[in-house]
Amino acid sequence: MFGLFKKKSTSATTPLADYGFVSVDLHSHVLPGIDDGAQTVEDSAVLIREMMDMGIKKIIATPHVMADYYRNNAQTINAALATLRQHLTSEGIDVEIEAAAEHYFDEFFMNLIDTDALMLINNKYVLFEMSFASKPHNVLPTVNKLTEKELIPIMAHPERYPYFTVQEAEQLRSWGCRMQINTISLTGYYGKGVKESAEAFIDAGLVDFISSDMHHPRHAEALRNALKMPYLAKLRDSGALQNSSLL
Numbered sequence: 001m002f003g004l005f006k007k008k009s010t011s012a013t014t015p016l017a018d019y020g021f022v023s024v025d026l027h028s029h030v031l032p033g034i035d036d037g038a039q040t041v042e043d044s045a046v047l048i049r050e051m052m053d054m055g056i057k058k059i060i061a062t063p064h065v066m067a068d069y070y071r072n073n074a075q076t077i078n079a080a081l082a083t084l085r086q087h088l089t090s091e092g093i094d095v096e097i098e099a100a101a102e103h104y105f106d107e108f109f110m111n112l113i114d115t116d117a118l119m120l121i122n123n124k125y126v127l128f129e130m131s132f133a134s135k136p137h138n139v140l141p142t143v144n145k146l147t148e149k150e151l152i153p154i155m156a157h158p159e160r161y162p163y164f165t166v167q168e169a170e171q172l173r174s175w176g177c178r179m180q181i182n183t184i185s186l187t188g189y190y191g192k193g194v195k196e197s198a199e200a201f202i203d204a205g206l207v208d209f210i211s212s213d214m215h216h217p218r219h220a221e222a223l224r225n226a227l228k229m230p231y232l233a234k235l236r237d238s239g240a241l242q243n244s245s246l247l
Contacts, residue, residue, distance in 0.1 A: 066104040178209065
């Protein structure tokens with residue numbers, strides 16, 4: 001499908017120094033021991049130091065909430081956040097860190113919407129992800145339900161869904177959904193197709209947020225490599241990114 005995307009050329013650019021222009025990372029898995037990200041507070045500290053060294057000023061941890069694998073809730077997430085904050089203080093790591101969730105688009109997600117039990121970013125943004133295999137049938141109605149509650153849905157890494165097109169992203173954005181790509185997608189970390197998809201979304205002006213989706217040190221290395229990517233500079237220069245509004 002990616003052959004349908006019309007890719008514009010980008011001129012060579014000087015590598016970016018850091019992510020100071022982003023300021024806020026709103027999608028990461030740095031809370032210890034509650035999903036497939038950091039497993040210990042020491043792991044968390046390693047990842048957070050890397051992010052800070054690259055210019056990130058505020059981290060919003062978003063552990064998975066999935067009915068079948070990671071049935072996290074406000075209690076488990078806030079407990080892990082408190083443990084992490086205590087460790088960071090003891091290590092002299094001074095960073096603003098909050099927590100929300102990356103909600104998986106399943107029946108459990110629908111229940112959380114209906115019961116007002118979502119873990120929100122800045123009290124209004126709902127980060128969600130979909131299956132990598134097949135598109136849910138009720139994405140638009142769910143986006144409408146969230147916006148009717150005066151919430152703003154953010155689709156996590158749309159470039160990683162092989163079935164999801166630029167046209168569908170345009171439609172969802174017109175209904176109030178925002179798009180967050182993984183910065184490391186621009187390096188080819190997830191493969192050539194995902195890289196081309198991320199570039200197509202940028203070319204179409206559909207990217208509202210970028211984030212690390214940090215799980216482990218390999219992601220940190222790829223995040224640093226992404227600073228060399230011309231499409232990251234293009235995105236910065238577009239002025240479209242909303243990350244810093246979350247400060």
